Each structure stands twice: as structure tokens, then as C-alpha cells.
Amino acid sequence: MxxxxxxxxxxxxxxxxxxxxxxxxxxxxxxxxxxxxxxxxxxxxxHGQTRIIRKAYKEDFYVHMMEESYELWAQLEREAGVKLLTRTGLLMMGPEDGREFRLVKSTLQKNRIPAVVLQRHEFSQHIPNVNLTPGDGALVETTGGVLYAxxxxxxxxxxxxxxxxxxxxxxxxxxxxxxxxxxxxxxxxxxxxxxxxxxxxxxxxxxxxxxxxxLPLKVLKINVCYWKEKVPGAYSVNSRFPCFIQMQPKEAENDIYGLPSNEYPGLMKVCYHTGSETDPDQRDRQTDKSDVEILSRYIARCFPGLVPVPAVVESCLYTVTPxxxxxxxxxxxxxxxxxxxxxxxxxxxxxxxxxxxxxxxxxxxxxxxxxxxxxxxxxxxxxxxxx
Missing domain, CATH: 3.50.50.60 (FAD/NAD(P)-binding domain)
Known part of the structure; x- marks a missing residue:
């Protein structure tokens, strides 16, 4: 050898x-x-086609790292001659008086990250086809977008x-x-x-x-779900629909996130930010779909332009620290x-x-x-x- x-x-x-x-x-x-x-x-x-890119974090250290990260992504685009990023903006929604939402908002302001706070009365004008939960605040981090994974x-x-x-x-x-x-x-x-x-x-x-x-690492299997637009293009990259993160949704304890329809025409990617523990070599035996039920309820309530039954379900693994x-x-x-x-x-x-x-x-x-x-x-x- x-x-x-x-x-x-x-x-x-x-x-x-x-x-x-x-x-x-x-x-x-x-x-x-x-x-x-x-x-x-x-x-x-x-693997997969897309990920969210953002500076909207609670922690200053991630915001500071993301400043250079954007520069290095642009450098790789130039070196490889391929487009790796589309800026769509990132919509953050969460309980207005909740600690998580207030922390993200203050960290963005403190670090002078371009963001627009949306008032409730103007929300639907800027973000059509989304129902803002009563009591939730909303802001758009304008530098956020989609990475092509x-x-x-x-x-x-x-x-x-x-x-x-x-x-x-x-x-x-x-x-x-x-x-x-x-x-x-x-x-x-x-x-x-x-x-x-x-x-x-x-x-x-x-x-x-x-x-x-x-190390204290847990491996989780995530169901990556795609939901059909009732009107094709309503939530698409081309119609400038943003990525989103829903903090503290009423349906569940963990965040829900989504990306505009892109990789599958007419299908929007919306996922639950956790999953069931699994062995990475036995992942296909893990068939828990409780997260899909949570997402269906959320979509029926907040995204009226999507069919609340997933059209495609793929999977991904998270490796999570405490x-x-x-x-x-x-x-x-x-x-x-x-x-x-x-x-x-x-x-x-x-x-x-x-x-x-x-x-x-x-x-x-x-x-x-x-x-x-x-x-x-x-x-x-x-x-x-x-x-």
C-alpha cells in the first residue's frame, strides 16, 4: 500500500x-x-440547491464574521466564474416583545446592518401573500438572500x-x-x-x-419540504419574494424558515429548524414526520398562497451542539x-x-x-x- x-x-x-x-x-x-x-x-x-445567507443574528461575533464571509463568497464567484448568490432580502418575523426578536433587531442596529422595520399596517403592502401573526414584529435585512449550495x-x-x-x-x-x-x-x-x-x-x-x-454532538434528520404555489411565481425569486425566518411560531418551539421558489419551479422551500435524532448511516430508517404536520398548520395559517401539503420531501442532516x-x-x-x-x-x-x-x-x-x-x-x- x-x-x-x-x-x-x-x-x-x-x-x-x-x-x-x-x-x-x-x-x-x-x-x-x-x-x-x-x-x-x-x-x-x-447538498441541495439553496441555503439562506444573512447577517441577521443575535450574536455580534457571527455578524462580524459574516462581513468578511460576503467578501469571500464574492471572491469565489470571481475565481470560479459562477453565480453563487442572489440577494432577495431576509424577512424576520417573531413576537415583537419576545427576547429573540428584540435581540436580532438590536444587533442589526448596533452593527449598522441595512434593515427595514415593517409596521403592521404596511406589512401586506411590502410582503404580499403572507399573514403576519398578531403580536409579531417584522423586519427585512436587505443584504440577505439565497446561496446556491x-x-x-x-x-x-x-x-x-x-x-x-x-x-x-x-x-x-x-x-x-x-x-x-x-x-x-x-x-x-x-x-x-x-x-x-x-x-x-x-x-x-x-x-x-x-x-x-x-464531543456532545447530536445528529438530526431534517425533512426538507417544498410546497406548491397556488399561483405560480407568487413566492418566487423572480417576483423578489424574500427568504424568511419565523421565530417562535405558534405551532412549535423551534424556528421555521423558507426560501423563495427557485430550484423546483412553482415550489417554495419551507422547513422546520430541527428534526429527529438519527444515526447518519441509518438515516433512511428515521421516518418521523411530526415536523411536516407542524409546517402544514403554519402554512395554512400564514402562507395562504401555498398548498398546505408538501409536494416534495427530501432530507438533510444537522450536527448540533448543545x-x-x-x-x-x-x-x-x-x-x-x-x-x-x-x-x-x-x-x-x-x-x-x-x-x-x-x-x-x-x-x-x-x-x-x-x-x-x-x-x-x-x-x-x-x-x-x-x-
């Missing part, structure tokens, strides 16, 4: 791993991007390869041997590198177990093993920055951002004894 040597190996070729590899190759590091499935695939968290993953990988990066897909990792030089064994090869980055999404913990570490913030850190026992995990269903838009800081950590550099919100130590998780 041939032994190939690299400066860095990145495990997992979703959007986070692809951007990490992209930054490493642009820094002239000999980099291998390893993926267990044959590319492209739909078994993880980065599959296209983005391909673009990052293409630029990575253009800088000399190597992708090997269909290679499942069977062993990781830590050390000053890390050895990674797959079913068909053995690779060594001075540093290793693990961005394996739902498979993060199975890989970390090779290094004696387990506080829904990411893990971006070095391994507690092995400083040349870097971990990016737990993106909790909102990490795609931040992947250019995630890739940047993970590449910096793997090169032994100080990260460009304060990573304390993303530290492993916040979980009080330590490696097993003996490491």
Missing part, C-alpha cells in the same frame, strides 16, 4: 472541508481532501484543485494514528501529513474516537489535529470564514477571529485517560 505525504489532510468534502482545503491550497500547502462517498453525494449536510461546493473544490489540491473520494477512513506526523488509513490507501483537519459533519464523532475524543454554536478548535491532546464540527444547521453561509480559521489553526497561525465561543473546553470534554 503506497504511503503518500502531504502538508495537511482534510477529512470530509462538504462545504466546510472544501473551503478549508481551498484556503490551504491557496497558502501553497500540499493538501489532500478525503471523502468517504463518491462525489457528488446527498448523504451529509452540504451544490454549485458552491463544486466551485470551492474546483479552485482548490486549480491550486494543486488533491481530492480522493469513495475512501472511508478506517484508522487515524496521531503523532507529530498524522497517519490516516482508508480502505484503499495510507496517507501522512503534518496536520489533520476533521470536517466530517455527522461522522465527526466516529472519526474523533480514533483520537480518544468524543448551544448551537460551532466547534472550531485544536484537539485538546494533539495540537496538529484541528476540528470543525457541530454547524447546527446554520453554518453553510459562514463556511468561507470557517475554512479560513481552520486552515490557520492547522498551519499553526493565530486565527483571524476570536474562537472562544467555539472552544471545545466550553463542554468540559477531555480526551480519555492515557492520551
Amino acid at each position: 503506497a504511503l503518500e505525504e502531504y502538508d495537511c489532510i482534510v477529512l470530509g468534502a462538504g462545504i466546510q472541508g472544501s473551503f478549508t482545503a481551498y484556503h490551504l491550497a491557496k497558502s501553497k500547502k500540499k493538501t489532500l481532501l478525503l471523502e468517504q462517498f463518491v462525489l457528488p453525494h446527498s448523504r451529509g449536510s452540504s 451544490d454549485r458552491a461546493v463544486r466551485a470551492a473544490q474546483m479552485v482548490f484543485q486549480g491550486h494543486g489540491g488533491v481530492i480522493r473520494d469513495g475512501e472511508k477512513v478506517v484508522e487515524i494514528v496521531p503523532g507529530n506526523v498524522v497517519t490516516v488509513k482508508t480502505g484503499s490507501g495510507m496517507y501522512r501529513a503534518r496536520s489533520l483537519v476533521i470536517t466530517a459533519g455527522p461522522w465527526a464523532n466516529p472519526l474523533l474516537m480514533h483520537t480518544g475524543l468524543r 448551544d448551537c454554536h460551532f466547534v472550531l478548535d485544536r484537539h485538546p491532546a494533539y495540537s496538529n489535529i484541528v476540528i470543525g464540527a457541530g454547524f447546527s444547521g446554520h453554518g453553510f453561509k459562514l463556511s468561507p470564514i470557517v475554512g479560513k480559521v481552520l486552515s490557520e489553526l492547522s498551519m499553526g497561525q493565530a486565527p483571524s477571529y476570536d474562537l472562544s465561543p467555539f472552544s471545545i473546553r466550553r463542554f468540559h470534554t477531555l480526551p480519555k485517560s492515557g492520551l
